[in-house]
Amino acid sequence: MNSAISTHHLTKKFLSSEAIHDLTFEVPEASIFGYLGPNGAGKTTTIKTLMNIFVASSGSATVLGLDSRRLSPERLQQIGYVSENQELPGWMSVDYYIDYCRAFYPNWDPALCDSLMKQFDLPRKQKLKQLSRGMRMKAALVSSIAYRPQLLILDEPFSGLDPLVRDELVEGILAISADHRWTVFVSSHDLAEIENLVTHVAYLDRGRLQFSEELTWLQERFREVEVTCEGSAQVPTAWPKAWLKPETSGAVVRFVVSDYAEDRTTAKIEAMFPRSRGVSFEAMSLRSIFVSLAKSRR
């Protein structure tokens, strides 16, 4: 499978502080790639480096097969970009904004644009500066989707939006992505926002990439484990690194396994807890995985 985005030891420094460090990951084509991390983790810096807004301090990135430093206008015609911080020309009406953007894209699809405008219920005559934050995001999304980009980059698109608007946007993105097999790269600090959206996920913490993989694999390898022991439970001293945040409560030990494989993990637990009376495994939501990882790294 080809990559829509790939980074190779990508690093960006601002004076002496390192915003992102040695990032290497790939975004497969036609995937919806969730780029996760807490606030200040370096998500926006990564995206701006990919978009050639920032120049990488070292390393490299390719976007749609081209070095990100050499993103030409022709290549930008294939990329849609929506960011929570983007400064839109507030003096433009929605209609004029859409018209203005249209002239930059030979592949602009007026029918798709119209249907999105209707779907998002955008007030055409109103100026962008008079719109609510959610409406502005919708307008930005329409102007970034209507030319059917191969790659759609969304930087915290749902931040601060009410749940109704967020759901509308998610539904819109899912529908379009399913129809056209576009690659969507979406960053967020809130897993719940994109849990139902993404197919792949990467997790960034303090500028360093913790993992990057397909969501199903991730959910496959993470399990919440509960071991019931005879008598009071104790955490063994030789604790595997892949087992996160062990907690004891009476005869019960709870922890998260990040390398779950049914037979191998069961055997390993039996070896660690020879006096166990029972073991249960529970699949985890993306949010639970995120929280476990975040807590384990504190």
Added chain:
Amino acid sequence: MNQIVHIFHKDCRRLWSTIAAVLVFTFLHGYGDATLSPGGGVAVGLSPFAIVFILISLSWLILPVLLFLLVVSVIQEESLVGSDKFWLTRPYDRARLFLGKLLFVVLWAFLPMLLHDVCLIRHFGFSLSSAFGLLLWKYAQFGFFLLVAATVAVLSASFARAVLLAVIAIVVAALTFFIVLQKADGPPVGSWTTTYEMLAVLVVAAVGALCVIAFQYRFRITSVAAMIGVAAILVCALLARFWPPSLTAYLLRKNESPLLRSIQILPDASLNDLARPRDLPNPTTQPPAAYYPFRASGLSDDVGVDLVGSTAHLDSPDRKSASLYLAAVVRFQPPAGRLGQFANIGSPDQLVSFAPSNPEGYNRLKNTDGMLSGNLVLQAFRSAVARMPVPAPRSRQDLAVGSRRCKVESFLRGPTLVLSFDCVELEPGNTSQFQVHLLHDNQEIKGPTTGNSGQSSSAGGWPAFLSPIVRTYSTSEFELPGVGLAGELPSGLEMVIFAEQSLGASVRTFRVEHFRPSEFTSQAWEQRGLHAPQ
């Protein structure tokens, strides 16, 4: 091309109010230049006329500010500072973006100004071909102003920040020039070097500004672009500091007119019947000067020459040296009678005064038989004269003298005849002197008793690029004995107007083989005999 027009159209739509304001004030400025005499009216109250009058009066300030605002705004529409601008992730072609902005500036800043200039030039009866060279220079200045505005615009994200940056840039430039130039201790040579030196500094500054703009459009690294700007300021200051006077002399020689080329100023010890030199500018603080006779040759009937500067060295046989400079401007002109081609009687033979830069070193050499050599800086002028009857009171008459077109009006205030001249000429206004004399039955009437040189609409003022013309208003008053209260002018009254038009500058070398300063003091010349200055 489509993208250029598309961006241009968007900018017009966005900045229509600023465009409209620029057009209105360009019109008002032109209207004021064409119709109102400088200092010729006072607005009272807040009538519509008064408001328009006030706006016209302030247009010299408001129009440049609006032009600055226009250029800054159009560039900051797609701001090059910051990382959250919407356009950064859109498929803008940077070259087309730049061309779109250029088209906007040409259409809404240059073109209205050009139209304004053409209308004014034609309104005052000048031909466009005669104004072409002046317009080129004017638009070079105008372009430089817009370039500065564009430079601060590419380095800032809002108009307020652009203004702040412009102020900072001016302070940095002033400090840099002050620091670099304060150690410049060359001999004072007058203002003659400023033209080429200034031109060179402006060209370097313009190249620096273009580098900043190009760098920002290409790389968008504001700190580096600002450093390029600071480096350009430093280069300008160093250029001004180390600009070789010999290069100015070479350029002046290369570009001088054939008329000027034929003029020679040569030292001649054998000259006699010389006029007493005019007083030195500050005889109490000025060190004693030495005077040497010079003769001007090659002067045509209506052409004279002013010696405005000099760099000279007095070298003794024992290899000691002293620097000298010209102590006072000296005028050479063909011998002419009163009210001939020149306003004053003059002569091609004159005493030229040299003052020492370092009096102590000079005093050691004043009894030495040394060699005086150096450069003389000349400014040639053509004297034009117009003679015509004085117009009847309250009637206006047209008059052309030299490069000026004037309207002259007379009126009587008791026994005083007041002549008022409302004159225009093309920028930068090369009429250096304008004198009025009055004749009654071919006899000159003493005067004028009072008069003023008037105020110019833009000559020498800021910013000179706003108008293609210099408008000067002046009055001259003469006492007319025998004029009663009837208010009629005596017959046979004529006025003679002299206008001197600059023909450019040049540099000549000279050498006096045997020069003993003590033999050429003012006292020594008084003993030899001098006649009174005219």
